Amino acid sequence: MIHKSKLIATLIDKNRGLLTSKNEQKEILAAIARLEDDNPNPHPFASKKLLNGDWKLLYTTSQELLGIDKFPFLKLGDIYQCIRVEDTAIYNIAEIYGLPFLEGIISVVAQFEIVSEKRVSVKFNRSILGLQSLIRYQFPHKLISEIESGKKFTAIDFNIQNREQKGWLDITYLDKDLRIGRGNKGSVFVLIKVSDNTD
Template identity: 60%
Template sequence: MIGKAALLDTIAGTNRGLLASEQQKQAILSAIARLEDVNPTPRPVEANNLLDGNWRLLYTTSKALLNLDRVPFYQLGQIYQCIRVQTTSVYNIAEIYGLPYLEGLVSVAAKFEPVSGRRIQVKFERSIIGLKNLIGYGSPENFIQQIETGKKFIGIDFPLNDDTQQGWLDITYIDSDLRIGRGNEGSVFVLSKA
């Protein structure tokens, strides 16, 4: 699809948005809007086979995510959003790299509820922050399996019970390997199936 290739070309070299100039940001938002207009999946939330799985972040305007790269001596690694449709669970995982043996991880576990054909309501339930080697992190899949068994991790591992720890996400485009979403804080997310 030409629109998809154009979006991916426009995103290339921006390091998920960290290096995007204002001109690039505008070009990316235009390419996103063009692709959203031809979304092949009219009711993305109901397309369980497409939605389910591990998604790797390609681009975002989310300040909360991009600010993870501003920690001294560290840089942002891969960011994943892993969706488990069967359990209505979402796991956001950001890998942090820096000094040897001090690579870190910032993760949030949440539950989601479909509220329309393209919108999900998200309630954040748990935050986990720590060193990858102490947590035993090998991959998103392995980490999620540990979370689902109820494991308590070494580091900062705490519940998020506050009603303010929620939001919504509109899935505005999805196909077999690309997903675009727009969040309640005005952020845009472009992800590829990992």
């Protein structure tokens, strides 16, 4: 699709939305909506192989995520959402940069439940915040393997007990390397696949 490649090229220059003006955001959202109308997989949970894997955030309107960049001395690095379909698990991982040797990581682990042909409810159950050096973070796949093994990290690592820590996500576009979602707070997420997690 020509408009898909054009959209991706446009978003790459926007630093996940941090460098987007209001007018540019309107144009981007309109382009996203057009792509959603051409969704080749309107039943994404029937395409579990496509859905499964590690996805990197390309663009979002979520102020919760983009707001991390506004903290003093902190810069938002890559953000990943890693889906493990068989385990109904989602791993959100944000890399944080700033002062030398104080690079950080924020990870939230959640379980999802399919509630309609394109919607999942999401319940957050664990949060990990710490320095990449102490966690020995290298890349998302390794961190997830350690989380799945039950490892406790040298970090702020706690279970989330609050029942309010939940939400939902609609998957509005899915193909072999691009996914678009819309969350319960009205935010849009555009992600590109970096690994299918088949190894």
